[in-house]
Amino acid sequence: MTTPTTDTVRAALRDAVATSLRAPSEHNAQPWRWVLASDHLDLHIDRGRRLPFTDERGHGVLLGCGCALHHLRVALADRGWHARVRHQPENPDEPEGRPLARVRIRPAEGGVDKDVHQQAAAIDRRHTDRRRFSSRSVPPDVLGALGDAARPFGGVLHVAFGAHRALFAEAMREAAERQPEQEGYAAELYRWTHRYAGARDGIPAAARLEGPPPSYRDLVLRWFPRGTLRQPHGGMDHEDASMLAILTAVDEEPVSVLRAGESLSAVLLEATALGLATTPITQVLEVAETRERLRHLVVGAHRAPVVALRIGWPSERGDPLHPTPRRPLDHVLTEVD
Ligand SMILES: Cc1cc2nc3c(=O)[nH]c(=O)nc-3n(C[C@H](O)[C@H](O)[C@H](O)COP(=O)(O)O)c2cc1C
Numbered sequence: 318m319t320t321p322t323t324d325t326v327r328a329a330l331r332d333a334v335a336t337s338l339r340a341p342s343e344h345n346a347q348p349w350r351w352v353l354a355s356d357h358l359d360l361h362i363d364r365g366r367r368l369p370f371t372d373e374r375g376h377g378v379l380l381g382c383g384c385a386l387h388h389l390r391v392a393l394a395d396r397g398w399h400a401r402v403r404h405q406p407e408n409p410d411e412p413e414g415r416p417l418a419r420v421r422i423r424p425a426e427g428g429v430d431k432d433v434h435q436q437a438a439a440i441d442r443r444h445t446d447r448r449r450f451s452s453r454s455v456p457p458d459v460l461g462a463l464g465d466a467a468r469p470f471g472g473v474l475h476v477a478f479g480a481h482r483a484l485f486a487e488a489m490r491e492a493a494e495r496q497p498e499q500e501g502y503a504a505e506l507y508r509w510t511h512r513y514a515g516a517r518d519g520i521p522a523a524a525r526l527e528g529p530p531p532s533y534r535d536l537v538l539r540w541f542p543r544g545t546l547r548q549p550h551g552g553m554d555h556e557d558a559s560m561l562a563i564l565t566a567v568d569e570e571p572v573s574v575l576r577a578g579e580s581l582s583a584v585l586l587e588a589t590a591l592g593l594a595t596t597p598i599t600q601v602l603e604v605a606e607t608r609e610r611l612r613h614l615v616v617g618a619h620r621a622p623v624v625a626l627r628i629g630w631p632s633e634r635g636d637p638l639h640p641t642p643r644r645p646l647d648h649v650l651t652e653v654d
Pocket residue numbers: 339340341342343344345376377380381384443444445446447519520524538539596597598599600624640641
């Protein structure tokens with residue numbers, strides 16, 4: 318096999334960063350920054366894009382960066398590259414500081430895996446869906462496939478049933494009531510839902526529901542300022558058969574939360590490939606009291622819950638969702654050397 322030139326490697330990494338821009342992030346803040354050098358690519362947090370009042374502990378930022386890193390991995394694998402990712406490598410003499418991850422690539426041996434190809438095809442089709450889902454329940458083997466997708470990056474997907482589901486839903490309701498009272502939260506929400514003209518970030522009106530705050534069966538979701546997204550025609554909120562799950566990390570070390578972000582991306586892309594609709598939800602983990610309750614009553618003290626997920630079949634009577642905006646590549650990627 319011939320060794321690819323530096324230009325070929327750089328072009329492959331640049332293209333994969335362009336694909337990774339579609340990754341989800343809290344409030345669509347897109348808190349990532351990439352630095353491309355001659356033989357490697359570094360991922361950094363864009364510190365100006367943190368949500369200090371919503372995401373006090375900085376987990377949302379790490380999860381968003383983890384999603385971008387996983388999207389990048391999928392894009393590379395789909396184009397025949399093997400990526401070697403080192404999380405938090407030392408970077409003593411570079412002005413950018415220590416990256417979250419460093420990626421090096423070489424041509425992969427063998428063909429592209431069918432699953433990778435399906436995940437790559439799901440990148441543009443995945444959208445956060447805050448509408449009512451259908452009344453069809455999600456079978457155990459499908460939930461099992463989502464759990465399998467999470468595992469290579471250290472994440473475990475716990476689906477909540479029965480009494481656990483009731484406790485989980487109660488914690489979500491309480492978090493939805495309490496978080497808006499926390500200092501600075503409402504201003505931050507306003508800032509990321511009312512962007513200046515030409516901004517290519519934040520949550521646009523087309524992704525926010527037009528009606529009152531969403532509440533499906535026992536589930537109360539994060540409230541966003543009223544938008545233009547319509548519920549599917551017909552159907553009632555009590556018919557929504559969403560499953561409620563929580564993704565946990567090994568612990569709360571930044572590298573574990575970053576890797577859980579990779580698991581989150583893997584679950585979301587797998588779900589999209591299987592035709593499911595998803596809503597990632599961190600609100601219940603951003604209020605200290607509901608987070609601790611979830612940890613003790615639903616998950617168990619040995620794992621760290623990092624993001625909740627609502628998963629279900631989309632209603633057949635809903636309009637297609639529009640993609641939310643993303644910043645252009647040259648705002649996100651710096652090339653050095
Ligand atoms: C870590 C994380 C936390 C999120 N938390 C919520 C949430 O609590 N409620 C919600 O409706 N959406 C939540 N989202 C979805 C984002 O708002 C969404 O990804 C972003 O607006 C981009 O839109 P898209 O997913 O349709 O591409 C979250 C996403 C991530 C990655």
